[in-house]
Amino acid sequence: MTRPEASPYATVMDDSQLTGRPIVLAGAGPYGGDLEVPEPLVTGAKKWSDVDQDICMHAERFPTKRWWAAFAVALTLLGVLVVSLVTLLYAGMGIVGVNHPVGWGTFIVNFVFWIGIGHAGTLISAVLYLFRQQWRTGINRAAEAMTLFAVACAGIFPIIHLGRAWFAYWLVPYPNARGPLWINFNSPLAWDIFAISTYGLVSAVFWYVGLLPDLATVRDRATHPWRKRIYNALSLGWNGSHRMWRHYESAYMILAALATPLVFSVHTIVSFDFATSVMPGWHTTIFPPYFVIGAIFSGFAMVITLMTFMRGYFGMKSYITLNHMESMAKILMLTGMLVGFAYSTEFFMAWYSGSEWEGFVFKNRAFGPYGWAYFIMFTCNAIVPQVFWWKKLRRHTWVLFVVSILVNVGMWFERYVIVVTSLHRDFLPSSWGMYHLTKWDWSILIGSFGLFFTLFLLFVRFLPVVAISEVKGVMDPKVAKSASTDADLAAPRAAQEA
């Protein structure tokens, strides 16, 4: 492939011209050596004003047929969730598979699955921000939205797992008329309440703060007075003043610095739910890092799934380029190997600990009645991502899409394996049993996807799906600036007055 004329501003490339390798400027480096500059993050010779148009367009026009079709499917699934939850609350826990000896079933599996999905959004928005990974700008807005919606889905499950969901507010420590009856602060389940609610709220604030300048952009493009008014209120009257940017940037950095340990703490605390119980297969110190890595792994898979749709259906190929997808594929492969390493370490420790119970649980996990689930988990999570050793496959949309789906299947089964295999073989063989999913277990799981996609589709309908102000900041001003004259400035005003 021939490259376009290389110059210090070799920033005009098409998505199809990207190679994922730096552009070599022969003799342009120090002491006459070669200078390697990264490929542009935004392709297609976009101007700053094009960014507004390309991204805001989806929130400004009547939704396409495709959007309505997707929304109809998502709403149907959401309906399935609502019917299932109402039935569950009306009929009671007996309708799902949770029973002796497996008292933690799909609710906990789904809870850990969804909360894990959320983690990649925070990782992209906060950790990659701190590491100055500029490619995050193309995907961070949608990934953060994904976090919020995944946390919303996750939040349902601990509440219905309570059995009497209408007493969920008892989990909140406040002076009450029940004694006062306080929660037990020594319990990891109480820590969970704090971790999940803090995570949800801080993610929402981080996302909203990032949205402020873009909401102002949408406002300034709006023509209908009510639309202007609503977006102005939402943007808190943002006008791009540098006296605001000064504090804004400081606060954004701090939010990133706070969200980074927060995201690690949340899944650590989720893993404490398991690790602090004296149960073979759960009572291990590897759980916090193992869970956090798994969460990032599954979340990145979900980001790849969503970004594939955004590239294909929303024409975001200039902002979410193949280079972005390749970077995510690399993270997927790395975290996949770490997850595989954790699976192996668990086995080693089960043998090395000399504990009969641990040894049995792990032999049973891989070769017992749930061996098929373990096989799905290990194949999807540790083996399938190995395809990303090949650059060609990292940059192949269909390969990325299929792998991202398989990884999320694998990660759901990972939680299934962890929850079910430790419980289904009790210490007494007389208490052994199996866990059978009923149709209600399935309908609640499938319905939760309906909630997730309904929220996500509403997000792409009403809000800028790419962080406009951040993307503008990483574009080359020489290419992106407006060819502005005084006449240009007068034009929109004249048009408005006319």
Added chain:
Amino acid sequence: MFTPVSKKGVLGHFCEPDEALAAAAKVRDAGFTHFDFLTPFPIHGMEEAMGQKRSWIPWATGALALCGILFAQGLQNWVMIFDWPMNFGGKPFWSWPSFIPITFEAMVFWAALGSALVAIAAGKRDTVPQPPPMEIETGATVDRFVLWISATDPKWSESGTPEFVKGLGANGVRLVDLEGGSDV
């Protein structure tokens, strides 16, 4: 909310961040204080060019984080030791390691939410007198780096300031007077 409104001043825009930076330093050196740059994205080094100090938000974050820690420690210790002591296998009531996770979460919660609120309020407070954003079309959220000098500035002069802004190389320099309606 806090933004003082000024209906009179001069606007001019630049097309590149580097030009805006250079212009900001000149405006600062000319002694103006009621001036501002409205930009579509933050420009690195603009704080210094506009003569501003580093943002003090981190100090607020620190104070808020401390509040969060004290709140969580206070609540957990009071509940678990005094108000509702529970005996778990003879373990001490003051089981401080298990108070750590909630303390951490409360710290993050207070610091993050508080910092966001403080930063927005502080930004509004620091804003120089300027017209409400919707009454004036600037393109500052699109692709222009807009310089605004308010007529409330002590160094303001009716004829001199627009000339000064033109001299900086700004495009589309115009006098804004929303009261009088004149638009040069």
